[in-house]
Amino acid sequence: MSKTKNITIDWSSYDPGQAYDDMMDGSGRPRPAACELAAQLGALSPKELRDRQLAAEQAIVETGITFTVYSEGQNIDRAWPFDIVPRTLGRSEWETTEAGLKQRLRALNLFIDDVYHDQKIVKDGRFPREILESSKNFLPACVGATPTHRVWANICGSDLVRDKDGTIYVLEDNLRVPSGVSYMLENRSITKQVFPELFARQSIMPVDDYPAELFNMLVSLSPRPGDDPEVVVLTPGIYNSAYFEHSYLARRMGAELVEGRDLVVGDDDCVYMRAIEGLTRVDVIYSRINATFLDPEVFEKESLLGVPGLIRSWRAGKVAIANAPGTGVADDKVVYIFVPDMIRYYLDEEPILANVPTHQCANPEILPWILDHLEELVVKPANESGGYGMLVGPQSTAQERAEFRHIIQKNPRNYVAQPVITLSTVPTVIDRELEPRHVDLRPFILQGESMYVTPGGLTRVALRRGSLVVNSSQGGGSKDTWVVG
Amino acid sequence: MLSRVAERVYWMSRYLERVENAARLVAVYSELLLDLPEDARLDWSVALEILGMGDAWQRTGGTESELGFLLTSKNHNASVLASLSFARENARTTRDIVPSEAWRTINELHMYAVKNLPSMVQRPSSPVPAEIVGRCHKITGILDGTMSHGPAYRFIRLGRSLERADMSSRIVDVAAAILLAGRDEIHLHDSTIWRAVLRALSAYQMYRQYVRRRILGPDVLEFILHDADFPRSIMHCVQVLEESLHKLPRSEKALNQVSALEDRLKGIDLQAVDHQVVHQFVDELQLDFASLHGVIFKTWLNPMSAA
Numbered sequence: 001m002s003k004t005k006n007i008t009i010d011w012s013s014y015d016p017g018q019a020y021d022d023m024m025d026g027s028g029r030p031r032p033a034a035c036e037l038a039a040q041l042g043a044l045s046p047k048e049l050r051d052r053q054l055a056a057e058q059a060i061v062e063t064g065i066t067f068t069v070y071s072e073g074q075n076i077d078r079a080w081p082f083d084i085v086p087r088t089l090g091r092s093e094w095e096t097t098e099a100g101l102k103q104r105l106r107a108l109n110l111f112i113d114d115v116y117h118d119q120k121i122v123k124d125g126r127f128p129r130e131i132l133e134s135s136k137n138f139l140p141a142c143v144g145a146t147p148t149h150r151v152w153a154n155i156c157g158s159d160l161v162r163d164k165d166g167t168i169y170v171l172e173d174n175l176r177v178p179s180g181v182s183y184m185l186e187n188r189s190i191t192k193q194v195f196p197e198l199f200a201r202q203s204i205m206p207v208d209d210y211p212a213e214l215f216n217m218l219v220s221l222s223p224r225p226g227d228d229p230e231v232v233v234l235t236p237g238i239y240n241s242a243y244f245e246h247s248y249l250a251r252r253m254g255a256e257l258v259e260g261r262d263l264v265v266g267d268d269d270c271v272y273m274r275a276i277e278g279l280t281r282v283d284v285i286y287s288r289i290n291a292t293f294l295d296p297e298v299f300e301k302e303s304l305l306g307v308p309g310l311i312r313s314w315r316a317g318k319v320a321i322a323n324a325p326g327t328g329v330a331d332d333k334v335v336y337i338f339v340p341d342m343i344r345y346y347l348d349e350e351p352i353l354a355n356v357p358t359h360q361c362a363n364p365e366i367l368p369w370i371l372d373h374l375e376e377l378v379v380k381p382a383n384e385s386g387g388y389g390m391l392v393g394p395q396s397t398a399q400e401r402a403e404f405r406h407i408i409q410k411n412p413r414n415y416v417a418q419p420v421i422t423l424s425t426v427p428t429v430i431d432r433e434l435e436p437r438h439v440d441l442r443p444f445i446l447q448g449e450s451m452y453v454t455p456g457g458l459t460r461v462a463l464r465r466g467s468l469v470v471n472s473s474q475g476g477g478s479k480d481t482w483v484v485g
Numbered sequence: 486m487l488s489r490v491a492e493r494v495y496w497m498s499r500y501l502e503r504v505e506n507a508a509r510l511v512a513v514y515s516e517l518l519l520d521l522p523e524d525a526r527l528d529w530s531v532a533l534e535i536l537g538m539g540d541a542w543q544r545t546g547g548t549e550s551e552l553g554f555l556l557t558s559k560n561h562n563a564s565v566l567a568s569l570s571f572a573r574e575n576a577r578t579t580r581d582i583v584p585s586e587a588w589r590t591i592n593e594l595h596m597y598a599v600k601n602l603p604s605m606v607q608r609p610s611s612p613v614p615a616e617i618v619g620r621c622h623k624i625t626g627i628l629d630g631t632m633s634h635g636p637a638y639r640f641i642r643l644g645r646s647l648e649r650a651d652m653s654s655r656i657v658d659v660a661a662a663i664l665l666a667g668r669d670e671i672h673l674h675d676s677t678i679w680r681a682v683l684r685a686l687s688a689y690q691m692y693r694q695y696v697r698r699r700i701l702g703p704d705v706l707e708f709i710l711h712d713a714d715f716p717r718s719i720m721h722c723v724q725v726l727e728e729s730l731h732k733l734p735r736s737e738k739a740l741n742q743v744s745a746l747e748d749r750l751k752g753i754d755l756q757a758v759d760h761q762v763v764h765q766f767v768d769e770l771q772l773d774f775a776s777l778h779g780v781i782f783k784t785w786l787n788p789m790s791a792a
Binding site for chain 1: 486487488489491577578581585636733734735785787788
């Protein structure tokens, strides 16, 4: 480690404790993928470190990178919380992970297509019928539909976590309207401003291809191939927490950003947008609205976000919607338990990536054990996201556990229990020091005609010491993610 | 370009123009009240008439002062503060389209108005209206100087010109109505009132420069209605409308409306009319403006049928 005249970062006082640290190994040496970074950081004085962090925060405010939180009856745009120290991953480990993610999404898409058609997996006794029948996200309106390429989930954000021993697990697959990819892209562009020298010295896989890959995937879904298809991004509007991302992706793809009221379904079952040139045919909708709000004729009658007749048009093959309505059936923490089996059943392969061992509260043989061990477990509702409505056992109070015991017993189908994973840590700027903080990783996987996985993804970091909750709505931050090698 | 986006920039621009005109009107009007003797019986109700808020104020039963209603009422969407909130909301929801400097300036103007308009209710002859007018000019300048003069900008110009023409016609109308009321005391102040009309339209200096005569009612009307070069004259606004419409797709119907409007304007000889005729003429103009807005709305802002 090089030394300068200033006092430099002292790695000997950096202690990730029980957790696996993504930068430093157990003996205090940097892992191979992190060597350059650790050396560079080591040469910075605490003041320089602080200055670079402030420069990054300033850039975020000036560029207007925000997310929206709903608080005290008002929507507030908050600056995106970002930590300058990147999270590093080795290239060969990443290649395995990437193969595992593709394998998983292929199996999930075969599963979704199967449950809306013949339900072979149920008939063959490999997936319990009652789970399907009790699924809130199985949409009868989608039975028999055939999206282009028979792919339902075109965009997937899978959450990966690394446990104490270094094993990477898939924690969940977000198949409805996964968000965060714009922050992954912005994080990279800020890091290039903050640590330009590091990009020159080593090979870090670029992530900037994503908008082009997304656009190509969407174009591949068009019901009118050959033409120059009209692709739009459908947003619930400016009050949505991810509006920044909707507008960002629309701009980067050169697609129109539309709201439900901009679209109308004609007598010919085609979808049109109201434009100053007149009604203009739309071929592909990248929807950032939950499926059940898409069409008030079929789903939520009160929905003002949707477009009457949209599902009719989609079923008639006049418009493509990504992700396809009905995809949410596989975004369920009970269905998640069966993904390794789906891989074996549909692909005849062994899963490359492991699931976190997960118990169904609906299983009467296991439920009493779960209720007795709440203090050691994480309990999650099957259908929520954003870290809402979950219990992290070791960090809960006796009263919270008592409440959860009650709500689980009331509706066991809606809950799953998992052991606590001690998420891996990454050095994070806290005041002027580097301290370990827990992280997860959300790569984004695309499937249309072909597949694409973002190199790395969005690393989310729990900024509070010891905390395992990384969601931005719950005080989490984010980091750039480098696949190095 | 999406119709919804066109609609938002159109309304943003209309509301900003309205704010600017209302602020100028309040400044001029508060001076006019000082210039006229008490027996002329002018009060703020006339200003409310000009802004089309008279009936709404009557319905409040006098719970708010007239000026307070005009400036800050939350119960009427035409008050200065409400108009500004709408302008801001429309700008906020089109931040991808509107230059960010313009958005910032609109946002700052809104904050300024929230803070300062309430005090103006007590003291109308304060520097606040001039500040508001100045900031509106700044916004117009930013849009003109930094925004591509493409479709979105054309809708900004349409909104601005239509609102401006409408406001100019209202001011002329009310001046005519005051004089038409025919009370002798008022007639002694004819030229004071016509001067106020010019100043409410920032037209005084240009009028002196181009008309070069003492202020006479027919000349003022001629200038405000027919002068093609003065940017707040109705004729000029109509020509800007025509220019902007020409470059939009499917504009035949709107262009027909505009040319009918132009014919009507040219068809009146203002040297030979009395106030009653002016009043009727302005009524007809206002209907023309409303139907032009209707055509713009149906053609671009809310199209219901395929091209």
